[in-house]
Amino acid sequence: MTLLEISRAAARLALEAGAREAAAGAYRARQVEVGWRDGRVEKVSEATTRGLGLEVYADGRYASVSTSDLRPEALGRLAAEAVALARALAPDPHRRLPDPALYAGRPEVDLELVDPALGALDVPARRRTAEALEAAARAVPGADRIRSVTASVSDSEVESALVHTNGFEGARHGTDAWLGVEVSVQDPDGRRPEEYAASGSRFLAALESPAAVGRRAAERALARIGAVQGASAVLPLVVEARAAGRLVGFLLGPNSAAALQQRRSFLEGRLGTAVGSARLDLRDDPLLPRGFGSRLHDGEGVAARRLAIVEAGVLRHHYVDTYYGRKLGLAPTTGRPSNLLLAPGPRSPRELLREVGEGVLVTGFLGGNSNGTTGDFSLGIRGFRIRGGERAEPVGEVNVSGSHLDLWHRLSLVGDDPYPYSTLRTPTLVLDGVQVAGA
Amino acid sequence: MTSFDRFGVTERMIREALATALSRGGDFADLFFQHRVGSDVGLEDGAVNRAHASVELGVGVRVVRGDQTGYGYTEDLSLPALLACARTAAAIADGPARPGPVALHVAGGGPDRYPLRRGWEEVATGERVPLLAGLEARAFAADPRIRKVNVSLRSEAGTILIADSTGRIVEDRQPMTVLSLSVLAEDGGRREQNGYNVAGRAGLDFYTPERLDRVVREAVARTAILFEAGPAPAGELPVVLAAGSSGILLHEAIGHGMEADFNRKGTSIYADRIGTAIARPFVHIVDDATGAGQRGAINVDDEGNPAGRTQLVEGGVLTTFLHDAISARHYGVAPTGNGRRESYRHPPLPRMRSTYMLPGPHTRDEIVASVKRGLYCQNFSNGQVNIGAGDFTFYVKNGWLIEDGRLTRPVKDVNVIGNGPKALEQVDMVGDDLEIDEGGWTCGKDGQSVPVSQGLPTVRVARMTVGGRGP
Numbered sequence A: 001m002t003l004l005e006i007s008r009a010a011a012r013l014a015l016e017a018g019a020r021e022a023a024a025g026a027y028r029a030r031q032v033e034v035g036w037r038d039g040r041v042e043k044v045s046e047a048t049t050r051g052l053g054l055e056v057y058a059d060g061r062y063a064s065v066s067t068s069d070l071r072p073e074a075l076g077r078l079a080a081e082a083v084a085l086a087r088a089l090a091p092d093p094h095r096r097l098p099d100p101a102l103y104a105g106r107p108e109v110d111l112e113l114v115d116p117a118l119g120a121l122d123v124p125a126r127r128r129t130a131e132a133l134e135a136a137a138r139a140v141p142g143a144d145r146i147r148s149v150t151a152s153v154s155d156s157e158v159e160s161a162l163v164h165t166n167g168f169e170g171a172r173h174g175t176d177a178w179l180g181v182e183v184s185v186q187d188p189d190g191r192r193p194e195e196y197a198a199s200g201s202r203f204l205a206a207l208e209s210p211a212a213v214g215r216r217a218a219e220r221a222l223a224r225i226g227a228v229q230g231a232s233a234v235l236p237l238v239v240e241a242r243a244a245g246r247l248v249g250f251l252l253g254p255n256s257a258a259a260l261q262q263r264r265s266f267l268e269g270r271l272g273t274a275v276g277s278a279r280l281d282l283r284d285d286p287l288l289p290r291g292f293g294s295r296l297h298d299g300e301g302v303a304a305r306r307l308a309i310v311e312a313g314v315l316r317h318h319y320v321d322t323y324y325g326r327k328l329g330l331a332p333t334t335g336r337p338s339n340l341l342l343a344p345g346p347r348s349p350r351e352l353l354r355e356v357g358e359g360v361l362v363t364g365f366l367g368g369n370s371n372g373t374t375g376d377f378s379l380g381i382r383g384f385r386i387r388g389g390e391r392a393e394p395v396g397e398v399n400v401s402g403s404h405l406d407l408w409h410r411l412s413l414v415g416d417d418p419y420p421y422s423t424l425r426t427p428t429l430v431l432d433g434v435q436v437a438g439a
Numbered sequence B: 001m002t003s004f005d006r007f008g009v010t011e012r013m014i015r016e017a018l019a020t021a022l023s024r025g026g027d028f029a030d031l032f033f034q035h036r037v038g039s040d041v042g043l044e045d046g047a048v049n050r051a052h053a054s055v056e057l058g059v060g061v062r063v064v065r066g067d068q069t070g071y072g073y074t075e076d077l078s079l080p081a082l083l084a085c086a087r088t089a090a091a092i093a094d095g096p097a098r099p100g101p102v103a104l105h106v107a108g109g110g111p112d113r114y115p116l117r118r119g120w121e122e123v124a125t126g127e128r129v130p131l132l133a134g135l136e137a138r139a140f141a142a143d144p145r146i147r148k149v150n151v152s153l154r155s156e157a158g159t160i161l162i163a164d165s166t167g168r169i170v171e172d173r174q175p176m177t178v179l180s181l182s183v184l185a186e187d188g189g190r191r192e193q194n195g196y197n198v199a200g201r202a203g204l205d206f207y208t209p210e211r212l213d214r215v216v217r218e219a220v221a222r223t224a225i226l227f228e229a230g231p232a233p234a235g236e237l238p239v240v241l242a243a244g245s246s247g248i249l250l251h252e253a254i255g256h257g258m259e260a261d262f263n264r265k266g267t268s269i270y271a272d273r274i275g276t277a278i279a280r281p282f283v284h285i286v287d288d289a290t291g292a293g294q295r296g297a298i299n300v301d302d303e304g305n306p307a308g309r310t311q312l313v314e315g316g317v318l319t320t321f322l323h324d325a326i327s328a329r330h331y332g333v334a335p336t337g338n339g340r341r342e343s344y345r346h347p348p349l350p351r352m353r354s355t356y357m358l359p360g361p362h363t364r365d366e367i368v369a370s371v372k373r374g375l376y377c378q379n380f381s382n383g384q385v386n387i388g389a390g391d392f393t394f395y396v397k398n399g400w401l402i403e404d405g406r407l408t409r410p411v412k413d414v415n416v417i418g419n420g421p422k423a424l425e426q427v428d429m430v431g432d433d434l435e436i437d438e439g440g441w442t443c444g445k446d447g448q449s450v451p452v453s454q455g456l457p458t459v460r461v462a463r464m465t466v467g468g469r470g471p
Helices: A003-016 A072-087 A116-120 A123-138 A210-222 A241-255 A257-261 A322-328 A349-356 A404-410 B011-021 B079-090 B125-142 B209-227 B245-258 B260-264 B325-331 B364-369 B420-425
Strands: A021-037 A040-058 A061-067 A146-164 A168-185 A194-201 A233-239 A282-284 A307-311 A340-342 A359-370 A376-387 A390-403 A411-414 A429-437 B028-044 B047-065 B068-074 B146-164 B168-187 B190-200 B234-241 B285-288 B309-314 B354-357 B373-385 B391-403 B406-419 B427-430 B441-445 B448-456 B459-467
Touching: A003 A021, A003 A040, A003 A072, A003 A146, A003 A168, A021 A123, A040 A072, A040 A123, A040 B079, A061 A072, A072 B047, A116 A146, A123 A146, A123 A168, A123 A210, A146 A210, A168 A210, A194 A210, A233 A241, A233 A349, A241 A257, A241 A340, A241 A359, A241 A404, A257 A322, A349 A390, A349 A429, A359 A390, A359 B373, A359 B406, A376 A404, A376 B391, A376 B406, A376 B459, A390 A404, A390 B391, A390 B406, A390 B459, A404 A411, A404 A429, A429 B234, A429 B459, B011 B028, B011 B047, B011 B079, B011 B146, B028 B079, B028 B125, B047 B079, B047 B125, B068 B079, B125 B146, B125 B168, B125 B209, B168 B209, B190 B209, B209 B391, B209 B406, B245 B260, B245 B285, B245 B309, B245 B354, B245 B373, B245 B391, B245 B420, B245 B441, B245 B448, B245 B459, B260 B325, B364 B406, B373 B406, B391 B420, B406 B420, B420 B427
Parallel strands: A040 B068, A061 B047, A233 A359, A359 B391, B234 B373, B354 B448
Antiparallel strands: A021 A040, A021 A146, A040 A061, A146 A168, A168 A194, A233 A429, A282 A307, A282 A340, A359 A376, A376 A390, A390 A429, A411 A429, B028 B047, B028 B146, B047 B068, B146 B168, B168 B190, B234 B459, B285 B309, B285 B354, B373 B391, B391 B406, B406 B459, B427 B459, B441 B448
16 A cells, blocks of 8 residues: 555544544655764664554544554554544544645645655665765874764655545655764863764755765864863854754744743744844745755645745744644644745855954854743853954853843844755854853 | 564564574674553643554664674564565675574563553553643642643553574563653743653552652742742852752763763773773762663663663772673673663664762762852753763753852753863762652663663762853
8 A cells, every 4th residue: 555545544444433533644764874983884774664643533632643553454443542542531622633725725846855866876885985984084184183983874765645534635755865974083181072074965966075074074073172161251153054053943942833822932922023133034945945844735734835934033923833823813824844044144154253353153062951931041062262253272161141032133144154954054143242151 | 471472473483584684694683572552641721632642563683793783673573574674684794694593592580670560551541631630730729820731641561572693582571651740830921931750660650649749849849949040150160969860960971971882982081991080989870770660770771681780980980881782792791781772773772771879978968068159950951962072061950059058049041061071070079868860861872762860969069160141
């Protein structure tokens, strides 16, 4: 049976078991990974996995089940169990399938999410790529300080189907491929700092060369040697594109209808108001060709459309799913972010450093958290001091803290380099006057 | 005799799969069968109106050659699928075939650290519902400022069966439960949210009246105090860690760094330091699988090896790494029962179980009294470490400022940073009040999550970097 047929069968079985409505989604994923370390293969993992999720609406009640057992006889049992589970709960008047009007207008475009070339790739080819990643890392100047190089070459192909008993059917199919390298180096003082580089794409041919990725990982790791603890100060932060996704991500959870309805959001009551400087422009774009978060319909079957989240600093839309939308009396947008694009600026990261003069370049975060209810955050960082407009000594064991209600108003400059290997496509960000805690 | 029926496999299928796994050489192979039934029931906006039930059933096949691993997994437990999986894993080796086991034997006589009077599969949803509703009512009654209450109850009934190429069969039944209460309170236009959770390898009787009282009391108190709390200071300060969940210090500062895979690869800051003094003589740190009913307890690890208590630091001296089978063979030592995995979809790695520091010579009161100005850390949400550089962090949800030896003002939401070996060197007082935290801690590594426990007596660290924003 195809995934669509399995999903249809599961949804029909749920109705036969007494559900008034049901949603069923089946998936199949093939994943291959070659891990490589210091001259040889460390791990080869290869598998095809599958599963099914079923949501039932019965007697005004709701429950969901999931299983890895897709045999027809098991599906009937699962559907009956799901209905029985729902019936053991309290009614919830807000639970029902989405209004079918939301399914309409699904774009008919090719998002270019499937690379047929992936199927022709064999393990020896992946192994050669891993070997090339290590060779490139070990070819950089100063490589005698490298202790260990770990490379990973992985790819996957995921197919899924979704069926709602009130008239929605949809399918998704996507591939992705990744190169990753982690390099550990010897600091003369005994520490062994590590750094990584990665490249990923829907299409094999669009990956960066192993030479570029391996070299970048080694250069980043070697640059960590001699890291010192930064001093406590209030300074401009320049947050690298790759790291900036974590900061922007803290805005997403509290911008969901679930967080707002449960009153756990510092964005409550701020729709239509400035939550950041005019440089902050965030768009959710599910129709981005080849995007990791691209889709024609969301997880509830709602037809995909582009959505302005923040325009010139002003909060324009929340992420509203149909359930919490009903609870709040808000029209649904979409429950889950797809690709989040932060509008880039005209200048390169190097020019931004020159503009800033004195500050801290953040290349990564270490732990820390953000309180979605109040907006307070406190995050460990690593990176470099910026002196005289140039990257200076590496720093670690430092922390930045503040409130998201204040931080984004401090966004003064945005780079021209959106990070392409994530659903959060953030460029380099410059934030003025942030509290740094260190020695 | 075993759970073969549960997985629909026979001894002959297992022998054939192991022989296929070793068909291209390889030192060692194992099959990891897993069946896990999970249940989540949730309360929101005054009603127990959501539930999720899940079934995971599958097998992972591993072939090891030296420190190289071939791995495959499948949800299809038929013989052809099992053999296909074994052939995939076998490809890590390229030599002549080695024989699989001639006969299988069940390794019995192990401990039972989580006996159940009643398994979770026997507990109907209808029995779970009143537990959640009762907690909600009590939370609302505890403080008039509470606006929202969320309660969730998770249970798992898990069975693993490991068959390896020595012919050994090991089985374990692994229950788990987590109860979590979260509240949102509002006071004069300000909102604060916090909660409390408890977890263990136990059944429904884990939820004694005393434990449920504590859940309500802690969730409400930890939220209410936030209205009085301000930001912590910024900079280097003495830090006092309260007994209990402060064991997160050990998890990040030393636990991960002592996982033998990082040391075998030479990438840990602790590599080559076994036998050297890294802390004061009154510092003893263990990783312990034996705590009855603890979330981090296991009878056997996910390679079928017996799991006991491993001494990481004894009298301030670094003693033993945490080993899985690959690293134990690399170092020529016995496995320590730390080979764990998230599920059949992953090969095992050296992981922690319940990590804690043994009691020391000081009292809590004398430790707090000794600090002129510092931070007292009570509750935590998360932590992280860079294994090689040694930098680690933990995020303090609730704490206090210490001034002149007294707790003076509550603080909240502050990240604390240290460097592993430096922080351990600076542990200069250890209390006599060890507590193992009962919370639902989960440790992530290489994309795999496993349940763990942690504990600590009250401890003073002479200096750490406090990521606050006040003076």
